[in-house]
Amino acid sequence: MVDEVGTQILQEKDRGVWSCLDINPMVAGIIETTCAFLLKKGSQDGGAENCVLLGMGMPEFLTLNDCELQLAQSAFNELALALRKIILNKGMRDAVKNYRKNSTKRYGQVMKVTRKAWKKFSKILLIRLDWGLLHSIPDLRAKFKDQEDFEDQLMEVTKYRDAMLELLKKRYGSDLAFYFWKIEFGAQRGLHLHWMIGLNGSKHQYRIRAARAIAEMWKTVIDNENSYIWNVNAIQSKGEPILRVIDYHDPQLWEIVGVYADYLTKVDYFLKLRMPGNMHSFGGTQLRNESCKKRGPQRSKAMTEADIKQVRGPQGGRKVKGEKA
Numbered sequence: 001m002v003d004e005v006g007t008q009i010l011q012e013k014d015r016g017v018w019s020c021l022d023i024n025p026m027v028a029g030i031i032e033t034t035c036a037f038l039l040k041k042g043s044q045d046g047g048a049e050n051c052v053l054l055g056m057g058m059p060e061f062l063t064l065n066d067c068e069l070q071l072a073q074s075a076f077n078e079l080a081l082a083l084r085k086i087i088l089n090k091g092m093r094d095a096v097k098n099y100r101k102n103s104t105k106r107y108g109q110v111m112k113v114t115r116k117a118w119k120k121f122s123k124i125l126l127i128r129l130d131w132g133l134l135h136s137i138p139d140l141r142a143k144f145k146d147q148e149d150f151e152d153q154l155m156e157v158t159k160y161r162d163a164m165l166e167l168l169k170k171r172y173g174s175d176l177a178f179y180f181w182k183i184e185f186g187a188q189r190g191l192h193l194h195w196m197i198g199l200n201g202s203k204h205q206y207r208i209r210a211a212r213a214i215a216e217m218w219k220t221v222i223d224n225e226n227s228y229i230w231n232v233n234a235i236q237s238k239g240e241p242i243l244r245v246i247d248y249h250d251p252q253l254w255e256i257v258g259v260y261a262d263y264l265t266k267v268d269y270f271l272k273l274r275m276p277g278n279m280h281s282f283g284g285t286q287l288r289n290e291s292c293k294k295r296g297p298q299r300s301k302a303m304t305e306a307d308i309k310q311v312r313g314p315q316g317g318r319k320v321k322g323e324k325a
Contacts, residue, residue, distance in 0.1 A: 021185065021271045025095040029086045037079050099268075106265035106282055110180055111308040113285050114198065114257050117177040118248045118303060123201030124177045125245045127211045128232035128260060131160065131222065132192035141190030151276050157183060157191050158279065163221035168197070171217060175200035180284030182264055185273050196264045196284075201245040208234045211243075248299070254306035262313030 064072065086092060117124060133141045144150040161181055169176060177198035185191055197214070204210045211233040218229055233243045241256040265282070273281050 022099070022268075022274050023271050024099055024268065026087065026092060027270055029092060030083060033082055033086050034079065037082055099272075102282075103265050103267040107261055107312060108308065109287065110196070110261040110265060110284070111254075111258070113178050113180075113287050114261070116287065117198055117285075118246075118253065121177050121198075121200055121202070121248075122299070123245050123247045124198045125201045125204045125207060125210055126243050126256065126260065127195075127197040127199065127207070127214065128243055129195040129197070129211060129215060129218075130192065130230040130232060131164075131195070131218075131227060132230070133190055133227050136226075139188070142185070142187055143190075147276075153191060154183075154276070154279070157193065160222050160227075161193060164195075164218045167217050167221065168214065172199060175203055178285040180264055181282070183273065183281045184268075185271070187271070194264055196260055201247075205245050207242075207244045248303045249301040251304060253304040254308070254311045258306070258308065258311030259313060266313070 135141070144153065161183070165179070165181070168179060177200060179198070180196045182194045183191065184194065199210060208231070211231045215229040215231050222229070236243065241252070241259055243256075243260070246253050246256060275281050
């Protein structure tokens with residue numbers, strides 16, 4: 001009934017790692033309301049309904065008798081009304097809107113920068129790479145002793161990011177059409193990095209080989225014993241649009257870019273990093289007013305255009321028509 005990770009976060013939110021995170025106010029409200037409801041029910045009538053609701057999986061549900069089912073139905077209806085009240089509260093809606101606002105702003109930045117890049121380059125190779133810490137026993141990736149420990153580990157991640165970016169710019173120079181990165185925190189994976197990179201597709205055409213070359217280059221500046229680099233171009237989930245060289249007039253150009261831009265800037269539905277000081281969790285190529293004069297001969301076709309709102313996500317998992325997994 002109550003998600004274990006969510007319950008743990010609420011129990012520990014004033015300690016150690018959780019002081020470094022912002023919890024979605026709606027998620028916190030739902031869990032707090034549910035916990036309070038269960039505790040109230042348990043104290044009112046000896047725990048009859050509490051026993052029905054708490055810690056029940058599908059096998060247990062299938063064994064409930066008629067009386068227990070009626071109790072469960074009554075309790076769920078009452079809980080649903082309590083949740084509806086908190087979710088529809090205007091103060092809650094405003095808090096959630098404020099919590100999510102950076103995502104839309106970042107998505108717009110990515111789409112504007114990439115659009116300018118395709119005006120300059122006739123074709124661009126789209127690459128996705130991830131960096132993270134390897135699983136260990138015991139798994140301490142999402143465990144921090146205190147705020148200082150969190151900031152120390154975050155500084156380590158930013159050091160890797162800076163080294164990766166320096167190598168990327170040095171190796172590809174003017175063929176680096178754009179780049180974006182995002183530092184995220186997961187309740188299991190801990191701190192990790194997402195990268196979205198665009199290379200001049202006229203020179204770099206092998207979608208897997210080029211991404212692998214970047215990963216191998218980065219391995220020279222990261223801790224290979226305790227971390228990994230995931231080549232998303234090489235192993236994609238079923239239904240994901242193919243990361244490949246995309247022409248400026250490709251009819252699927254913005255549907256593909258929109259999916260991966262949405263994933264990179266996705267809304268933090270559960271929790272997000274509370275970055276210390278002037279540090280940022282997202283960055284990349286900036287939109288400048290400098291000329292984006294196209295290289296090579298004059299174009300014979302018009303560039304594909306799209307409403308960026310219509311091609312957004314959701315969460316990088318939307319299937320693009322015509323693409324094969």
